[in-house]
Amino acid sequence: MRLARIASPDGVAFVSITDGENGPVAAEIAEHPFGTPTFTGRSWPLADVRLLAPILASKVICIGKNYAAHAAEMGGEAPADPVIFIKPNTSIVGPEVPIVRPPSSERVDFEGELAIVIGRPCKDVKAAQANDVILGFTVANDVTARDQQAIDGQWTRAKGYDTFCPLGPWIETDFDPADVELRTELDGEVRQRSRTSLMLHDIGKIVEWISGVMTLLPGDVILTGTPEGIGPMIAGQRVSVTVEGLGTLSNPVVDKP
Ligand code: MG
Numbered sequence: 001m002r003l004a005r006i007a008s009p010d011g012v013a014f015v016s017i018t019d020g021e022n023g024p025v026a027a028e029i030a031e032h033p034f035g036t037p038t039f040t041g042r043s044w045p046l047a048d049v050r051l052l053a054p055i056l057a058s059k060v061i062c063i064g065k066n067y068a069a070h071a072a073e074m075g076g077e078a079p080a081d082p083v084i085f086i087k088p089n090t091s092i093v094g095p096e097v098p099i100v101r102p103p104s105s106e107r108v109d110f111e112g113e114l115a116i117v118i119g120r121p122c123k124d125v126k127a128a129q130a131n132d133v134i135l136g137f138t139v140a141n142d143v144t145a146r147d148q149q150a151i152d153g154q155w156t157r158a159k160g161y162d163t164f165c166p167l168g169p170w171i172e173t174d175f176d177p178a179d180v181e182l183r184t185e186l187d188g189e190v191r192q193r194s195r196t197s198l199m200l201h202d203i204g205k206i207v208e209w210i211s212g213v214m215t216l217l218p219g220d221v222i223l224t225g226t227p228e229g230i231g232p233m234i235a236g237q238r239v240s241v242t243v244e245g246l247g248t249l250s251n252p253v254v255d256k257p
Contacts, residue, residue, distance in 0.1 A: 003033045003136065004170040005056075005094075006049040017046060017170060033171075034119055034135065034218050053094035053167045054138055055117055057221040060087040060165055061210050062113075062142055064155075066199050066225025073228050082201045082209045085155050087142070087223075091165035098254040100163045101235060105145035108253075110233055111226035112184030112192050112241035115140035116203060117171050118220040125211040127204030133216065134207070136173035139241050139249040140223050141166040141184075146232070166241075166251045167221065177203055181244040182227060187237050194227030196243075 002017040006026055014033045015026035024046035029037040064083040065071040071078035093099075101108045119135030143165065149158035177196055184192035201209065206224060210216065233239055233253045240250040 001037075001136075001173045002170050003029075003054060003173060004168075005052040005054050006044075007052055008044055008049050012052065015043075015049075020045070023047065032218075051095050051169050053092045054169070054171045055167070055219045055221065057089050057092065057219050058217045059089060060092065060221045060223065061085075061214075062087060062159070062223040063201065063206055063225040066201055067194060067227040068198070068200060069194070069228035070226055070230065073230070078200050082206060084210060084213070085159065087159050087165050090162055091160055092221075093163045093166050093251070095166070095168040095249055096251060097163065097166065098252045099141075099143055099166065099233065099239070100161070101233070101253065101255050102145065102161055103256055105148055107146045107232045109144045109146045109230050110184055110186065110191070110239045110241070111142035111144055111230050112182055113140045113142050113223045113226050114177055114180075114182060114196055114243050114246075115167060116207065116222040116224065118216045118222070119218055121215065121217055122211055123215045125207050125216075127208040130204040130207035133211075134203075135218070136171040137175045137177055137243070137246060138167055138171045138221075139169070139243045139246060140221070141239060141241050141249060141251065142223050142226060166249055168249050169247045172246050175246060180246070181242075183242045183244075184229065185240045185242070186231070186233060191231055192227055192229035194229075196224075198227065199224060
């Protein structure tokens, strides 16, 4: 099932996107998309609604250096165990919402990533049981003020600005993340192209590691790391992250006025 959140003429709603006779249709879900959703019976042509970030997370947990080639371009080797950090949930925005570059940073980078969306409260999940707690997968951009990441020595400011966590366009619940292409384009030019099979820690290991530290709640989002090819964005550009078989997340870039 393809789950999304939309702004409809009547407000905000969770929907399931399906193919209709005249193109994709957004069918309204009653309440929330966890468990087995029920439907209100209302629907809209997808073209008539605006997609929002597909989920409201209590937290966004990220894996650093989960692709060896990215660790190398950052000037080191990937650590043996996953390195995790948190982006505040206020950094989340949806498709087409501008990424706002703060005036305090000289270099704001894209990091295209596959994201896990958690489906139920959980703690101490074994890797083999990870699928039981995952609602689905979406596309993310782990936007980073690269200069501030180096200056601060820890990453809260560099990773935490409002708009620094675009998510979307939807959550795919029936999706095999083991070996799909991940691609980031800047103004249509391919800048990152890799495969999820090159992750150093796979989805099961990531869920086990993080849930061994903290309780995960429905809607929590885990960014699984970026491959090589990261680079800066400037105002007026457009960044698009595509995960094969899942979708494309596209956002324009602006400077904070
Ligand atoms: Mg990242």
